[in-house]
Each structure stands twice: as C-alpha cells, then as structure tokens.
Amino acid sequence: MKDSRSGPAEVKEAGTVGSDEVQIEAHPAQEFGSDPLTVRDTDHYTNEYVKGFVEKWDDLIDWKKRYESEGSFFVDLLKSRGVRSVLDVAAGTGFHSVRLIEEGFDTVSVDGSAEMLAKAFENGLTYGGHILRVVHADWRQLNKDIHGQFDAVVCLGNSFTHLFSERDRRKALAEFYAVLKHDGVLILDQRNYDAILDNGFSSKHTYYYCGDEVTAEPEYMDDGLARFRYRFPDDSQYHLNMFPLRKDYTRRLLREVGFQRVETYGDFQETHQVKDDPDFLIHVAEKNYAVDGDETARYSAAVNVARDYYNSDDADNFYYSIWGGEDIHVGLYEHDDEDIAAASRRTVERMAATAGITSATRVLDIGSGYGGAARYLAKTFGAHVTCLNLSEVENERNRRFSEEQGCSDLVEVVDGSFEDLPFEDNEFDVVWSQDAMLHSGDRVRVLQEVARVLKPKGEFVFTDPMAADGCDRASLRPILDRLHLDSMGSPEFYRRELGRLGLARVDFEDHSAQLAAHYGRVLAETERRHADLSALVSETYLTRMKAGLRNWVEGGRAGNLAWGIFHVRA
Numbered sequence: 001m002k003d004s005r006s007g008p009a010e011v012k013e014a015g016t017v018g019s020d021e022v023q024i025e026a027h028p029a030q031e032f033g034s035d036p037l038t039v040r041d042t043d044h045y046t047n048e049y050v051k052g053f054v055e056k057w058d059d060l061i062d063w064k065k066r067y068e069s070e071g072s073f074f075v076d077l078l079k080s081r082g083v084r085s086v087l088d089v090a091a092g093t094g095f096h097s098v099r100l101i102e103e104g105f106d107t108v109s110v111d112g113s114a115e116m117l118a119k120a121f122e123n124g125l126t127y128g129g130h131i132l133r134v135v136h137a138d139w140r141q142l143n144k145d146i147h148g149q150f151d152a153v154v155c156l157g158n159s160f161t162h163l164f165s166e167r168d169r170r171k172a173l174a175e176f177y178a179v180l181k182h183d184g185v186l187i188l189d190q191r192n193y194d195a196i197l198d199n200g201f202s203s204k205h206t207y208y209y210c211g212d213e214v215t216a217e218p219e220y221m222d223d224g225l226a227r228f229r230y231r232f233p234d235d236s237q238y239h240l241n242m243f244p245l246r247k248d249y250t251r252r253l254l255r256e257v258g259f260q261r262v263e264t265y266g267d268f269q270e271t272h273q274v275k276d277d278p279d280f281l282i283h284v285a286e287k288n289y290a291v292d293g294d295e296t297a298r299y300s301a302a303v304n305v306a307r308d309y310y311n312s313d314d315a316d317n318f319y320y321s322i323w324g325g326e327d328i329h330v331g332l333y334e335h336d337d338e339d340i341a342a343a344s345r346r347t348v349e350r351m352a353a354t355a356g357i358t359s360a361t362r363v364l365d366i367g368s369g370y371g372g373a374a375r376y377l378a379k380t381f382g383a384h385v386t387c388l389n390l391s392e393v394e395n396e397r398n399r400r401f402s403e404e405q406g407c408s409d410l411v412e413v414v415d416g417s418f419e420d421l422p423f424e425d426n427e428f429d430v431v432w433s434q435d436a437m438l439h440s441g442d443r444v445r446v447l448q449e450v451a452r453v454l455k456p457k458g459e460f461v462f463t464d465p466m467a468a469d470g471c472d473r474a475s476l477r478p479i480l481d482r483l484h485l486d487s488m489g490s491p492e493f494y495r496r497e498l499g500r501l502g503l504a505r506v507d508f509e510d511h512s513a514q515l516a517a518h519y520g521r522v523l524a525e526t527e528r529r530h531a532d533l534s535a536l537v538s539e540t541y542l543t544r545m546k547a548g549l550r551n552w553v554e555g556g557r558a559g560n561l562a563w564g565i566f567h568v569r570a
Helices: 042-048 052-063 065-071 073-080 095-102 112-124 141-145 165-180 193-198 247-257 303-312 311-322 340-356 372-381 394-404 443-453 473-483 491-500 511-529 538-555
Strands: 009-012 019-025 086-087 106-111 135-137 148-154 180-191 215-221 225-231 238-241 261-264 278-288 362-366 384-389 411-415 428-434 454-463 503-510 563-567
Touching: 009 247, 042 303, 052 065, 052 112, 052 225, 052 238, 065 095, 065 473, 073 095, 073 148, 073 180, 073 215, 073 473, 086 095, 095 106, 095 112, 095 238, 106 112, 106 473, 112 135, 135 340, 135 428, 148 165, 165 180, 165 247, 180 193, 180 247, 193 215, 247 443, 303 311, 303 394, 311 394, 311 511, 311 538, 340 372, 340 428, 340 454, 340 511, 362 443, 372 384, 372 411, 372 428, 372 454, 384 394, 428 443, 443 454, 443 491, 473 538, 491 503, 491 563, 511 538
Parallel strands: 086 106, 086 148, 106 135, 148 180, 362 384, 362 428, 384 411, 428 454
Antiparallel strands: 009 019, 180 278, 215 225, 225 238, 261 278, 454 563, 503 563
C-alpha cells in the first residue's frame, strides 16, 4: 500500500448538511485520493484499516468499559435461543470473539481486514490465552471460505455499513442466511443513522466507543455517505467512509433475504422503546420458518403486546361497553356530547364515501376489531369483506355478530397480523384500516404488505392516530409509554412511505381536532359509568385507562397529534 496524503477537501459540519464548511485531511497511510467524499466503494475499507489505525482501535473501544456498558445483552440473547456455535463475521480486534469464547460458545472469527484479524489473534492470547480460529473472508463469498453451519451469526461494531451497494448488502445477507442452521439467528448492529441524518449528531459516548480520550464523530453526512473521523490522544486522526443505513431499510432487506422475524433493540435495551434516540440499533433476525397454524410465532414484539392486550377480559369488556359493541375507532362528532357509537359510525360512512365500493368489490379490513365497518360495507353495498385481526377474542365476537346480523356469507374473519398478510398478491380492490396501524412496530412493513395485496388501480382507505408533522417525540412519551411503542406515524410519514411504494396519489382529509373530542367523550363516559364498569373491568385497568385518555386529550389539544382520513389510489 503506498502512502498518499489526500488533499484538503471541503465538507459539511458533522451531521448537518448545509452548514459551515471545514477543511479536513485523511491520515497519510489511508488512501482516499484527492476527494475523500467520492470514495463510496465496498472494497475500500481494507485500505482504511491500516496498521496504525488498527493498533489504536482498542483505545477507541476500551475493552473493560465496553464490557461493563454492554453487560450480558448478547450473551443472554444467544443463550436464550439455545445457541452453541457462533460465527463472528466482523471480528475486528476480537472483543466479541473473546467474550463469546469465555462464555462457552464455539466461536469462529471472520474479518475482511487482514490487519484486524492479526490484532484479534494477538488479543485472544493477551486476554485469557485464547487461540482464536480466524478466517480471512469476504462476506459476499462467505460460504466459499466457511464450511459447516452455525446456530448464530453476529455482525457487530457497525460493520455492515462498509457495504456501499444494495447488491453487496443483499449478497452478504444471503451468505449469512446460508451459513445459518434452519433455526439460526443473525444479530446485526448499526449506528442510529436516522437520528444523525434527521436531527444531527449527538452521542452519549456510552456504549460502543468508550475510550474517554478518543472521539468518533461524523465529519460529513449525506444519504449515501457517512464519513467518520476518529481522533486519538496523540493528535492523530483517521477516517472511515460508511453507508448510512436507515433502520427500516435494513429491516426490509433482512426480511426480503428470507429472515422470518426481525426485532430491533436500542443500546442494549430489552426493547427499542427508550427515552432518547439510542446511539446504536441492534437487529435480531430469525431464520426459523413458522409452519401454518403457528402464525403468532412470526408476530413482532409490538404486535404480540397489542394481541395480549386486546385479548384480555378487561380490554374486551371495556371497549365493547364504551364504544357500543360495533366499532372501536375514532368518531366524527357533530356536537360535544354526541353518542360515541353514532360518531364512530359516521367515520365509517365518510370513509366508505371516498371509495367506489360496490357488490363486486373485494375489501380487506386490517385491524378490523369487532367488524362493525365490515358489516356496514357488506349490508350497505353487498361487498365481500375479509377481516384480518390479531385478537382472537375480538374475532370471535365479529363472527358471532356477523352470523346474528345475517351477513356471515359476505364477512370472512381471519386471525393474523397486518405485518405479514396471509393473502396472495393483487387480491383486493380496497384495503381498509381504522386506527390500527399505530400498534405496529414496523409500519413500513404494513404499508408494503398493503401495496402487495392491492390490485392495480386499487384503493387504500385508512385512519390512524398520529404524531403531528414536526412534533417532538418527547412530548408524546406518555402516550408511547402507555402503548409500549417507540414512535407513531405522521401525515408526512405516510405520504413519504406510500410514495416510495408507488402509491403517490394520496389525499388526506384532516380531522385532527376530532382526536381530542373523541377521547374526551370516551373519558367522560368512562367516568360517568365507572360504577357499572367496575363490575366488568378491574379498578387497576380503569385507573390506567383514564390516565391514558387524558394524555390523548392533552396531546390533541396541544397540537401534538394528528388524525384524519387517508384515501390512496394505486
């Protein structure tokens, strides 16, 4: 490798595209050419991990502090799945390989950088006298150099962001998938690039990079490049050029490669629901394929939380009693003390008027609750409606009510999750949803599934309680905590993601004021009928429900929430 100093390049301030520009220089041992910002090549990382940088890498990591901050997160995760053999595909200087060996895992260490692997082998001997089994391999041809299969593959240290093309990312994930046993698991982490791209860079400097006298921060950011600068106590500095992966994009790739269930955690928390944006995201992707009849095995954590909640006697009795037994949705109110059931039915009527529903229309209602909307569409238009809902308790009510009202021939009820629709492509003329998608931990996945099952020229009509555009997430924390969610959608989010899916004709009928009105009416009815409800619903549930309803009312009145009717045309 020849020494070459890159010339000074003009770049944007860290994490804030469009701010004042500064001058930078790469370390002379690193080959970035005359303009480092044009270096967006997967294979270049081997020129970045030069000997001097690798020798200093452990100052950046600080093994002892990282051990303490990380705790037993990965170890517990692997042991809970019965993992015995692990392929560490981004061994780096060996921190996780050594940790896994000491915890009793049969571990093989892989890296694409020969310099890193040499240091990892040295560290294995230094920290415990371990002889690491190291393999120098390219992820895109992993199975050429790795033989046999493993219970788990771990790809840690933000390493996956070294892949700059989607083709490379897909090929690497396919190789990871292939080297796993049939029920294996992939653990892959990344920086929280969403937070950096959207809000600028900040770091608690607590987890991955623990060295007190070392800084690791972005020097330049755009949608295709994250150029990080690493400064050390001797005033030396090195750089890495990486691709800024967004969370939802990474999750989509994992699913499309074949992983069946993907959960995302933040900074070693048990769930991704954390108070502030985490520095790092950790994706846990399971290969195990659930057979028919075991649908809940594929449900995400968020969906399972919602399922357990709506299956409970307290929730079922409360919603059936207060909402009127047909609809469990936000209503359109004409006056403050209007009946909840009447206002809720008006929403159904207003939504139906936006779509050209006839007796020939096949409708899919995702998150259908008790099926009130489905029966309205069946009885009013003669449409055939398939109800998909995660609560078996609600679904049983739906089937019984449809039978009693003489429309069971037009209303079909299916147990399932809208994150994994059990239907063929291009099957429905209209997809319908009311106030359900907020319960998903992966709304992008829900929209992808909707687009998949929708016929050409089909229509998607839905409502969802949302964050107002530009709303600070901290102001929504009481509501998010109550729902066990990390975020809510927003009008801008739905427009953007639907547009990316080719559903660009999006109309939004804004009725945000109705959100506070609706939850205010539910709260008033709950308080008025408290004595009667107490015979059906626990006092603990009622107390929590009232507090939650007040949060919705306050959030709506403060302008932090949005709600309305979306009409989307394929």
